[in-house]
Amino acid sequence: MTDLKGKTALVTGSTSGIGRATAIALAARGAHVLIVGRNEQRAKDVVAEIQDGGGTATFRLATLDDLDSAQDLAEWAIQEGDGHVDILVNNAGVALLGPSESATEAEFDETFSLNVKVPFFLVATLAPAMAERGWGAIVNVSTMVASFGQPSMAMYGASRAALELLTKAWAAEYGPGGVRVNAVAPGPTRTPMNERFGDMADQIAALAPAGRQGEPEEIAAAIVFLASDGASFVHGVTIPVDGGRVAT
Numbered sequence: 001m002t003d004l005k006g007k008t009a010l011v012t013g014s015t016s017g018i019g020r021a022t023a024i025a026l027a028a029r030g031a032h033v034l035i036v037g038r039n040e041q042r043a044k045d046v047v048a049e050i051q052d053g054g055g056t057a058t059f060r061l062a063t064l065d066d067l068d069s070a071q072d073l074a075e076w077a078i079q080e081g082d083g084h085v086d087i088l089v090n091n092a093g094v095a096l097l098g099p100s101e102s103a104t105e106a107e108f109d110e111t112f113s114l115n116v117k118v119p120f121f122l123v124a125t126l127a128p129a130m131a132e133r134g135w136g137a138i139v140n141v142s143t144m145v146a147s148f149g150q151p152s153m154a155m156y157g158a159s160r161a162a163l164e165l166l167t168k169a170w171a172a173e174y175g176p177g178g179v180r181v182n183a184v185a186p187g188p189t190r191t192p193m194n195e196r197f198g199d200m201a202d203q204i205a206a207l208a209p210a211g212r213q214g215e216p217e218e219i220a221a222a223i224v225f226l227a228s229d230g231a232s233f234v235h236g237v238t239i240p241v242d243g244g245r246v247a248t
C-alpha cells in the first residue's frame with residue numbers, strides 16, 4: 001500500500017525501538033521519512049534499511065532537550081520535506097525510574113524537557129502549517145503507566161499523562177483545520193530501552209492478558225493507523241497498545 005506517498009513524516013527517536021519500527025512502516029506505506037536520533041551509525045542503518053526496501057528517508061542527529069532543539073529540528077524537517085511536514089510522531093522519550101525520593105531535579109528536568117517540552121514546541125511549530133494545508137496527522141507516544149500508579153514510575157508516568165492531555169487539547173485546537181492529533185500508550189515493549197530494565201519488563205508484562213512484552217512493530221502498526229486516512233474520523237484519543245493491561 002502506498003497511501004502515504006507524497007507525505008513527509010518526521011519521527012523523533014527513530015534510530016531505535018518503536019520509532020525505528022514506525023519509520024520503516026511509514027516508509028513502506030510511501031511516506032518520505034525523516035529519521036532523528038543521536039547515534040549516527042543507527043541512523044544510517046535505518047535509512048539504509050528503508051532505502052533497501054524501496055522507500056526514501058534521510059536523517060538528522062539531534063539531542064532534543066529544549067525549545068531551540070525542537071525549532072531547529074522543525075526547520076530542518078520543513079526543508080527536507082520540500083516545504084511541508086505532514087506527519088509528526090513524537091516518539092523520543094526518556095524513562096528514568098526509581099523511588100520519587102531518589103529523583104534529582106536534573107532528572108526531573110530531563111524527563112519533562114524531552115517528554116513534554118520538545119513535543120509541545122514541535123507541535124507548536126509544525127501544526128499551524130499542517131492546518132493551513134488542510135491535512136496533518138500527529139501521533140504522540142505515551143505509556144500505559146500514564147493511566148495508573150506504578151511504583152518507581154511517578155515522574156515518567158506524569159510526563160506522559162501531560163502528553164495525553166496535550167493530545168486532547170491539540171485535537172481541539174488543530175482538528176478543525178484538518179490536523180488529527182492522537183496518541184498510543186504502549187505496554188512493555190521489547191526495545192533497547194527495556195533491555196536496561198532486565199526482568200522487570202517481563203514481570204510487568206506478565207500481568208496483562210497477553211502475558212508478554214509487545215514487539216516494536218506491534219506498536220508501530222497502531223501509530224501508522226493513526227497517521228493514515230484509515231483513522232480519518234479519529235481525533236484526540238489515546239489507544240492502549242498494552243496487551244490488555246489497562247483494560248483488566
Ligand SMILES: NC(=O)c1ccc[n+]([C@@H]2O[C@H](COP(=O)([O-])OP(=O)(O)OC[C@H]3O[C@@H](n4cnc5c(N)ncnc54)[C@H](OP(=O)(O)O)[C@@H]3O)[C@@H](O)[C@H]2O)c1
Pocket residue numbers: 012013014015016017018019036037038039040042062063064065091092093094095114141142143144185186187188189190191192193194
Ligand atoms: N519500550 C517500552 O516498553 C515502552 C513502553 C511504553 C512507552 N514507551 C515509549 O516509547 C518511546 C520509544 O521508546 P523505545 O522503547 O523504542 O526506546 P529506545 O529503543 O531506547 O529508543 C529511544 C529513541 O529515542 C532517541 N532519543 C532518546 N533521547 C533522545 C534525545 N534527548 N534527543 C534525541 N533523541 C533521543 C534515541 O536515539 P539514540 O539512540 O540515537 O540516541 C532512540 O532513537 C519512548 O517515548 C518511550 O517512553 C516505551
